[in-house]
Amino acid sequence: MTRRTLLNRLALGINALAALLVGVPLVGFVFAPAVDKAKNKWISIGKLEEFTAGQTKLATYINPYLVPWDNEVAKVPCWVRRIDETTFQVFAINCAHLGCPVKWFAESQLFMCPCHGGVYYADGSRASGPPPRGLFEYQYRLENGHLEVRGGRLPTIQESV
Numbered sequence: 584m585t586r587r588t589l590l591n592r593l594a595l596g597i598n599a600l601a602a603l604l605v606g607v608p609l610v611g612f613v614f615a616p617a618v619d620k621a622k623n624k625w626i627s628i629g630k631l632e633e634f635t636a637g638q639t640k641l642a643t644y645i646n647p648y649l650v651p652w653d654n655e656v657a658k659v660p661c662w663v664r665r666i667d668e669t670t671f672q673v674f675a676i677n678c679a680h681l682g683c684p685v686k687w688f689a690e691s692q693l694f695m696c697p698c699h700g701g702v703y704y705a706d707g708s709r710a711s712g713p714p715p716r717g718l719f720e721y722q723y724r725l726e727n728g729h730l731e732v733r734g735g736r737l738p739t740i741q742e743s744v
């Protein structure tokens with residue numbers, strides 16, 4: 584083997600390795616959303632009888648993007664408003680301004696944000712303060728006596744359109 588042939592093969596090998604190192608993450612980035620099962624997974628947040636019509640209640644579900652060291656952080660809270668037998672609203676707990684957790688006050692029928700005074704009506708629409716819009720809502724469905732949400736798809740403006 585000549586010196587030229589050896590260097591050509593070495594350069595080819597290094598280029599192939601570099602292409603592999605760049606290509607694998609790119610392929611993963613392109614195709615991962617298509618096989619991302621957690622994103623489209625429906626997750627139960629409770630039995631239907633746990634929610635009373637006309638009331639709003641805190642519920643939690645386990646984040647489908649769970650990693651072993653998450654522990655308590657894996658529990659994602661959300662506010663569930665049962666309007667009637669089959670109609671619900673499931674709100675993200677995060678304020679639409681900068682994401683602080685909002686709290687429900689049944690006495691005043693308002694959600695209030697402790698950070699900058701954002702206020703929302705019972706239907707999640709904006710009442711006052713800095714939030715530019717109402718609370719974000721999860722997609723939900725009723726299945727086998729359970730209320731389920733798409734927990735892998737955190738509600739955003741994009742989801743609500």
Ligand code: FES
Pocket residue numbers: 678679680681682683696697698699700701712713714
């Ligand atoms: S984060 Fe809620 S009002 Fe600013």
